[in-house]
Amino acid sequence: MPPGDLGFPRPRLPATRGSGQPAPGRVPHRPQRDILRFLAGGLSNAAIAFELGLTEGTVNGHVSQVMERLGATNRVEAARVAFRAGL
16 A cells, blocks of 8 residues: 555545535545545544645645535535545
8 A cells, every 4th residue: 555545545526515516616636636535534634734745734725625616614524525425
């Protein structure tokens, strides 16, 4: 297993958010998909930053963008969308 890999498959993001409505943004780009995968695994922003070799501030920004694109109001809702997408 490569360093930083928690064994989660890459997420396949749905065309809808938790409410069944279309997701407001496009599918997140790769760094944001990776962050969503770790977020869905329950990691904190600090732990995600460590795993990906990023600063915590960068991760905070990506988490905010991912949540906005998915129409999620919190981390739990974003994780739920990720799980529904097949994580």
